[in-house]
Amino acid sequence: MTQEEIRVGIVGADTKASWAKVSHVPAIKDLPGVRLAAVATRSERSAREAAEAFGADRWYSDPFAMIRDDRIDIVTIAVNVPAHRELVLMALAADKAVYCEAPLGRSVAEAKEMARAVRSHHTAIGLQGRHNPAVRRAAELVSFGRIGRPLSARIVSPTFGFGPEIPAAHDIFNRPSSGANLLTITGGHALDLVEAVLGPIVEVDARTEIRWPLVKLTDTDVESVRATADYVGVLGKTRSGVAFTADIEAGVSPENIRFSFEVRGSDGWLSLTSNHPYGFQFGDLKLTSNLAFVEPDAAAVSDGTIETAINVGEVYAQLVRDLHEGTYRTPGFQHALHNARLIEAVMNSAKRGVRQMVHHPRDARADRLESTSERAAIPGLAVLVPRN
Known part of the structure; x- marks a missing residue:
């Protein structure tokens, strides 16, 4: 990937109570060369509110529409585990890099299915510790x-x-x-x-x-x-x-x-x-x-960023390096x-x-x-x- 700025779209970036709100969003906003390009939630109202609150370029009430958007480089899946499989497989089929929260699937069988679908795509799992x-x-x-x-x-x-x-x-x-x-x-x-x-x-x-x-x-x-x-x-x-x-x-x-x-x-x-x-x-x-x-x-995110974003920021920093360099160091x-x-x-x-x-x-x-x-x-x- 030659472009300097990596564009991230988050599925599950709710403003009320979400892991994305306290980790992914502040981590992305603090990392150079990364931009929160879009958010997707379950309703038009919450998606619009999230985009406004987090400074995202676009919002979607349909996560699959966001996944298909050519202006997204990394699709982040930050929703409940039962929804992971369908979203992850769709993102991989859309030729996107995918960062999914852990656990990846509801079972070993689901995790195996998603791992087999990766091929040459870049992926990251949310075992950020x-x-x-x-x-x-x-x-x-x-x-x-x-x-x-x-x-x-x-x-x-x-x-x-x-x-x-x-x-x-x-x-x-x-x-x-x-x-x-x-x-x-x-x-x-x-x-x-x-x-x-x-x-x-x-x-x-x-x-x-x-x-x-x-x-x-x-x-x-x-x-x-x-x-x-x-x-x-x-x-x-x-x-x-x-x-x-x-x-x-x-x-x-x-x-x-x-x-x-x-x-x-x-x-x-x-x-x-x-x-x-x-x-x-x-x-x-x-x-x-x-x-x-x-x-x-020193952590990839600055000292002023909230504690819950530190380790997630490290994942993004490594994933972005992999995308730029064509390497696969991110677990x-x-x-x-x-x-x-x-x-x-x-x-x-x-x-x-x-x-x-x-x-x-x-x-x-x-x-x-x-x-x-x-x-x-x-x-x-x-x-x-x-x-x-």
Whole structure:
């Protein structure tokens, strides 16, 4: 792509309560060479309001019309998971680069279908936590042997969401068929962070619980039945032999939220922490260690941009570089398929009560790949890509 400015169209950029509003829109507005060209929502009124509030060039009440617009380079899908498949396949067929929120699909089968449709298109998956500058530095410290041989790790990932009281709009998270719940969202992000720093997870032993089987819908005062886990515990191992535990907990009061990811090695330790009420994938991360290290790179977005846009801004920055340079360094839909398989292994382990091996269909290629761009495309392979 030779043009200097990359034009983004967002499906799901609502002004009232949307992830796009607090992450994608401010990230795009703060990045040089990127413009919010269009927004699409479910109604003409909300689409027009979003375009006016966010400074978009155009608005659409029909997302497929926006996808077909030749003036859009990247289509961002920021709607509920059940709508992902149709929109993603349409965007790929329209020859667009596609940035889709995670999880990619409601199942491994849906994720596989979308990954197969990518061909040579550029894609990005919304597992943005691995793009955080502190995470990249932590991965560097591990891969360069600064903490010695990694021995063990513990990740604690609490969130205010998925608790005993939720808005009616979030009732979708209580239904397994939606593909959106604590495990697929918070759990998927947490396990992806383990792989970003320590490499591929090869086996998991899991336990899930439903601690609040009846959930109050706060804006309707109705009780809903919860059929998805609101606690997930994982004991796992990475290919390099690191044993780790992951506690993924819902319904934690905001004042008690503290995300932590601690890695201990033979020569030292490092820790990543955050206290954002909705989890680390929403906010910035702080890196500490008992060893000296170079501070993480500055974020692609400016210091004045809200915290929820930091990691999403990193995804856009890398995707835009790929579009300009013809590279494929941004983790995309093949990475999303791997994450879906990892989540499925956790589900199966919890359901059957036995340890599960994690399927890595492309592992055999990893040792043969030499270029940085190719290696970066392998899910779970910790690779540091130089920033321009």
